[in-house]
Amino acid sequence: MGKNGSGKSTFSKFYGYLSPKLTMLNMDPKFLDRNVNEGFSGGEKKRNEILQLAVLEADLAILDEIDSGLDVDALQDVAKAVNGLLTSKNAVLMITHYRRLLDSIKPTYVHIMENGRIVKTGNASLAKQLEEGGYRAITDV
Numbered sequence: 001m002g003k004n005g006s007g008k009s010t011f012s013k014f015y016g017y018l019s020p021k022l023t024m025l026n027m028d029p030k031f032l033d034r035n036v037n038e039g040f041s042g043g044e045k046k047r048n049e050i051l052q053l054a055v056l057e058a059d060l061a062i063l064d065e066i067d068s069g070l071d072v073d074a075l076q077d078v079a080k081a082v083n084g085l086l087t088s089k090n091a092v093l094m095i096t097h098y099r100r101l102l103d104s105i106k107p108t109y110v111h112i113m114e115n116g117r118i119v120k121t122g123n124a125s126l127a128k129q130l131e132e133g134g135y136r137a138i139t140d141v
Contacts, residue, residue, distance in 0.1 A: 021054040024084050026077045043074035050081045061085075062093045067101040079104030099131045112138055 022029055025047045037045050046066055053061050063082070067075055082105050086092060094105065102110070102124055110127045112120040112135075120126060120138045130138050 018051075018055065021051055024054070025051055025081045027051060042069035043071060046070055046074065046078055047081075050078055050085075054081065054085055057090075059090050060093070061090070062095070064095045065097070066094065067096055067098060075101070076104060099127045102127050114139075 018032075019029070022031070027047050031044070031048065034040070037048060040048060046069070049066070053063075066078055066082075070078060079101065082092060082094075092105075094101065094107070096102070107124055107127075110122055110124060111118045112126065112130060114135060126138065
């Protein structure tokens, strides 16, 4: 492996950058020896997606149903990682059908969509109201 002039290989530097991100997601470093998403469980795929997001340090991330197919432990790991990625300089748009994700990742805003249009905007309590009373609870308000 080539050197980058500092005496450390590029791989060693990258691994040093990647290692804390693996830890944050509770991922075994052996995942790095596998092809992307090849033979991964649903939870492993989600963790891998969040790992990629962490490496890219995106200004805006759109996370579509990151809670689908996750067991309770994997959901907590993913939520912890997403919370760890949030800064005042980036944004995450999460799309979910279930409030359980919002118990772990506290949203600034909740937007309710129906037929492709935002019909209501509020804080996290809006998601609770929707879950408890259905769409009627938010459209009758």
